[in-house]
Amino acid sequence: MEIKTQPYERVTVVAVEGRVDSASAGDLEAELKRLIEEGKASFVLDLSGVEFLSSSGLRVLVTTLKTVRKAGGDLRLAAMSQRASDAIELAGLDPLFKTYEDREAAVASF
Amino acid sequence: MEIKTQPYERVTVVAVEGRVDSASAGDLEAELKRLIEEGKASFVLDLSGVEFLSSSGLRVLVTTLKTVRKAGGDLRLAAMSQRASDAIELAGLDPLFKTYEDREAAVASF
Amino acid sequence: MRTAKQPSPPSEAATAEVSRQTFPAESEQLRQVCESVREAASLCGFDERTSYACQLATCEAVENVIQHGYRGAAGGQVTVETRARPGDLVVEIVDDAPPFDPTSYPLVSDASPDDMQVGGRGILMIHRVMDDVHYERRGNKNHLRLTKNRAFTGA
Amino acid sequence: MRTAKQPSPPSEAATAEVSRQTFPAESEQLRQVCESVREAASLCGFDERTSYACQLATCEAVENVIQHGYRGAAGGQVTVETRARPGDLVVEIVDDAPPFDPTSYPLVSDASPDDMQVGGRGILMIHRVMDDVHYERRGNKNHLRLTKNRAFTGA
Ligand SMILES: Nc1ncnc2c1ncn2[C@@H]1O[C@H](COP(=O)(O)OP(=O)(O)O)[C@@H](O)[C@H]1O
Numbered sequence: 001m002e003i004k005t006q007p008y009e010r011v012t013v014v015a016v017e018g019r020v021d022s023a024s025a026g027d028l029e030a031e032l033k034r035l036i037e038e039g040k041a042s043f044v045l046d047l048s049g050v051e052f053l054s055s056s057g058l059r060v061l062v063t064t065l066k067t068v069r070k071a072g073g074d075l076r077l078a079a080m081s082q083r084a085s086d087a088i089e090l091a092g093l094d095p096l097f098k099t100y101e102d103r104e105a106a107v108a109s110f
Numbered sequence: 111m112e113i114k115t116q117p118y119e120r121v122t123v124v125a126v127e128g129r130v131d132s133a134s135a136g137d138l139e140a141e142l143k144r145l146i147e148e149g150k151a152s153f154v155l156d157l158s159g160v161e162f163l164s165s166s167g168l169r170v171l172v173t174t175l176k177t178v179r180k181a182g183g184d185l186r187l188a189a190m191s192q193r194a195s196d197a198i199e200l201a202g203l204d205p206l207f208k209t210y211e212d213r214e215a216a217v218a219s220f
Numbered sequence: 221m222r223t224a225k226q227p228s229p230p231s232e233a234a235t236a237e238v239s240r241q242t243f244p245a246e247s248e249q250l251r252q253v254c255e256s257v258r259e260a261a262s263l264c265g266f267d268e269r270t271s272y273a274c275q276l277a278t279c280e281a282v283e284n285v286i287q288h289g290y291r292g293a294a295g296g297q298v299t300v301e302t303r304a305r306p307g308d309l310v311v312e313i314v315d316d317a318p319p320f321d322p323t324s325y326p327l328v329s330d331a332s333p334d335d336m337q338v339g340g341r342g343i344l345m346i347h348r349v350m351d352d353v354h355y356e357r358r359g360n361k362n363h364l365r366l367t368k369n370r371a372f373t374g375a
Numbered sequence: 376m377r378t379a380k381q382p383s384p385p386s387e388a389a390t391a392e393v394s395r396q397t398f399p400a401e402s403e404q405l406r407q408v409c410e411s412v413r414e415a416a417s418l419c420g421f422d423e424r425t426s427y428a429c430q431l432a433t434c435e436a437v438e439n440v441i442q443h444g445y446r447g448a449a450g451g452q453v454t455v456e457t458r459a460r461p462g463d464l465v466v467e468i469v470d471d472a473p474p475f476d477p478t479s480y481p482l483v484s485d486a487s488p489d490d491m492q493v494g495g496r497g498i499l500m501i502h503r504v505m506d507d508v509h510y511e512r513r514g515n516k517n518h519l520r521l522t523k524n525r526a527f528t529g530a
């Protein structure tokens with residue numbers, strides 16, 4: 001798994017690539033926690049490069065979502081790969097997230 | 111010249127492609143006026159596809175900039191082609207515009 | 221119109237390609253578990269998306285064995301056996317952890333903004349992907365058999 | 376160290392490739408004006424960026440003839456002559472509109488957020504791109520000669 005973070009003033013874009021499973025979900029969680037501790041609360045997750053997304057990864061997404069919503073922010077999903085979106089739907093978590101065709105639309109939504 | 115408009119809630123992205131000279135500047139002006147009359151004041155101009163930009167085109171950019179700044183908005187430039195940026199610098203207009211590497215960064219700046 | 225011809229043998233009778241691998245119960249092995257399932261799904265003729273769904277379901281079951289079964293204790297092992305026939309995949313996951321029957325675990329429903337329940341998603345995914353989920357305790361071992369015998373048609 | 380050798384002939388003495396085109400004074404012709412300059416700049420061996428700058432400067436001059444010289448009146452014509460030698464381009468723009476000497480027009484300075492002056496940008500661009508800008512009224516005609524004889528090094 002690779003994580004690329006692009007912070008803007010109002011929103012931070014985090015691109016996740018590769019496999020997100022219980023072997024890597026901890027790294028994603030740590031990076032998101034770090035950003036939240038910096039005071040960031042508005043996130044776009046670019047999932048275009050996700051090749052595998054298990055419930056361990058989904059757990060990180062949902063717990064982060066809860067945290068940032070409480071802080072008045074949001075976590076929105078952009079450019080989901082078919083595999084990311086299949087995993088989210090199979091887990092019944094799609095009603096939780098605002099999703100956007102591309103990063104630009106997601107960034108503009110904040 | 112081709113114009114592609116992508117409206118988001120907070121900002122409208124206008125992509126301009128091809129030649130912007132006195133033969134086409136009027137069309138660009140008309141489109142921007144139309145959007146301003148709709149109430150839009152925050153614009154990102156994607157100039158990545160600009161092949162030629164004369165002072166007639168630059169005049170439209172500056173007059174639009176004045177109008178939207180008065181309305182509390184802004185006109186920011188994104189992903190300028192070399193040709194667009196050469197024209198703007200040669201005309202001494204580069205101090206007027208906030209410019210961004212890509213559309214996403216420009217959209218995020220609002 | 222009926223004919224006197226004998227019916228062709230049922231597909232269950234066709235010989236399955238069997239592959240069995242035993243992994244240490246560590247999350248670093250999940251990539252390799254996926255790879256076994258991918259190869260078997262390809263022998264079944266499943267499309268890319270169906271294959272991915274089967275990998276996902278299998279990994280959810282194996283993740284559970286690692287996390288909840290062995291609870292991170294060292295030395296645990298998990299065996300993944302695949303049996304592939306055209307259009308028909310069976311994945312059997314065997315472990316020595318304490319008994320646990322995922323088929324008797326209550327299925328959670330779709331989350332909603334008012335109910336962001338995060339637990340139970342793995343077992344839900346397994347059931348949604350697979351056509352049959354069968355649990356058996358044999359001796360000291362949990363046997364979980366996942367069967368996929370038609371194309372995945374989306375969630 | 377001085378030598379007795381004769382200096383090689385100055386590059387001005389080399390034969391220039393000359394091309395002359397007359398256009399109706401309409402903005403729809405600007406694309407074609409650019410194309411003439413592009414071809415000449417290519418004969419000069421100018422790089423893409425220098426060529427573009429020369430097209431830009433020429434179009435600014437021609438746009439001015441169309442808009443301010445003929446003031447949109449029908450029937451006006453503008454002739455663009457290019458003289459291309461390696462490393463040296465001359466563009467001469469000739470029209471029958473009332474006399475106007477752009478070289479005596481005061482150059483505007485760079486704009487600033489407090490001073491968004493929009494006029495005068497065309498003539499500024501011409502001067503910034505070209506190494507020499509020469510105006511002459513001959514008979515009923517304006518002759519504007521733009522010379523570019525080194526690589527464009529950016530604004
Ligand atoms: N192999 C197992 N051994 C013991 N308990 C298990 C096992 N698999 C699942 N469970 C229990 O079932 C629950 C639901 O599992 P699952 O749907 O995969 O969600 P999650 O693992 O995210 O909680 C787990 O929280 C755990 O309590």
Ligand SMILES: Nc1ncnc2c1ncn2[C@@H]1O[C@H](COP(=O)(O)OP(=O)(O)O)[C@@H](O)[C@H]1O
Nearest residue numbers: 165439440443444475480494495496497498499
């Ligand atoms: N060919 C011309 N004939 C008459 N007036 C001209 C001509 N060219 C330029 N001018 C005058 O010089 C001014 C500056 O020209 P220019 O720098 O091209 O900017 P712009 O055309 O945008 O005003 C014009 O506004 C016009 O008043």
